[in-house]
Amino acid sequence: xxxxxxxxxxxxxxxxxxxxxxxxxxxxxxxxxxxxxxxxxxxxxxxxxxxxxxxxxxxxxxxxxxxxxxxxxxxxxxxxxxxxxxxxxxxxxxxxxxxxxxxxxxxxxxxxxxxxxxxxxxxxxxxxxx
Amino acid sequence: xxxxxxxxxxxxxxxxxxxxxxxxxxxxxxxxxxxxxxxxxxxxxxxxxxxxxxxxxxxxxxxxxxxxxxxxxxxxxxxxxxxxxxxxxxxxxxxxxxxxxxxxxxxxxxxxxxxxxxxxxxxxxxxxxxxxxxxxx
Numbered sequence: 001x002x003x004x005x006x007x008x009x010x011x012x013x014x015x016x017x018x019x020x021x022x023x024x025x026x027x028x029x030x031x032x033x034x035x036x037x038x039x040x041x042x043x044x045x046x047x048x049x050x051x052x053x054x055x056x057x058x059x060x061x062x063x064x065x066x067x068x069x070x071x072x073x074x075x076x077x078x079x080x081x082x083x084x085x086x087x088x089x090x091x092x093x094x095x096x097x098x099x100x101x102x103x104x105x106x107x108x109x110x111x112x113x114x115x116x117x118x119x120x121x122x123x124x125x126x127x128x129x130x
Numbered sequence: 131x132x133x134x135x136x137x138x139x140x141x142x143x144x145x146x147x148x149x150x151x152x153x154x155x156x157x158x159x160x161x162x163x164x165x166x167x168x169x170x171x172x173x174x175x176x177x178x179x180x181x182x183x184x185x186x187x188x189x190x191x192x193x194x195x196x197x198x199x200x201x202x203x204x205x206x207x208x209x210x211x212x213x214x215x216x217x218x219x220x221x222x223x224x225x226x227x228x229x230x231x232x233x234x235x236x237x238x239x240x241x242x243x244x245x246x247x248x249x250x251x252x253x254x255x256x257x258x259x260x261x262x263x264x265x266x267x
Binding site: 032035036038039042046050053054057060061064073077080081084087088091116119120122123124126127130 | 184
């Protein structure tokens with residue numbers, strides 16, 4: 001059926017509403033996009049953390065308040081929390097079968113990811129502007 | 131929509147199930163798939179550490195001293211070491227998945243080679259970062 005060359009069904013119609021989350025392929029695509037973004041950003045993140053090793057409070061603040069490290073950190077945090085939200089969501093979709101527990105887990109996952117992301121962004125912005 | 135009831139002996143309960151994980155002989159690619167998920171989940175929790183550090187740095191010297199004390203302690207160093215390894219393992223595992231997404235690396239020698247490179251590369255990068263960190267300290 002799916003491989004029938006005479007079929008008039010589009011490829012998208014075969015995947016829409018399917019999968020463990022019944023939500024099609026949007027998250028799978030976003031997972032790829034965020035993972036591509038995270039390739040250079042993870043290297044930047046490790047570089048920034050290494051530059052903080054051995055620094056005292058004021059030196060660490062000065063380093064984190066510089067524009068390039070701050071912007072790279074913000075990009076890393078944004079793509080990172082989006083990436084991990086989708087990742088944990090697929091773990092929940094795969095392993096949590098009870099409908100109520102599944103919904104609660106998905107909500108908790110969203111709240112945790114947004115809260116951690118916002119906390120990090122708040123701190124980086126405060127380091128840059130205050 | 132009506133609820134489907136699963137009764138013993140009903141058609142649904144007699145449907146064959148696909149065999150689960152434990153029935154297969156463990157392979158390296160299978161273990162690496164599991165490790166990718168576990169390191170991803172560990173990094174998820176590890177973001178709390180990053181948030182703690184950034185908030186402390188943006189608050190005041192005493193909050194920074196607390197987080198610095200933890201990260202310099204033996205437990206803190208072990209946690210950070212595990213975080214570093216999880217990050218690099220997941221990073222290289224992600225590259226492996228992107229290679230697969232572009233349609234390459236599924237054949238027998240390539241997929242084994244990719245799995246080994248991910249495993250070894252994660253260890254090497256972790257060691258390299260910690261050596262650099264100790265040299266700077």
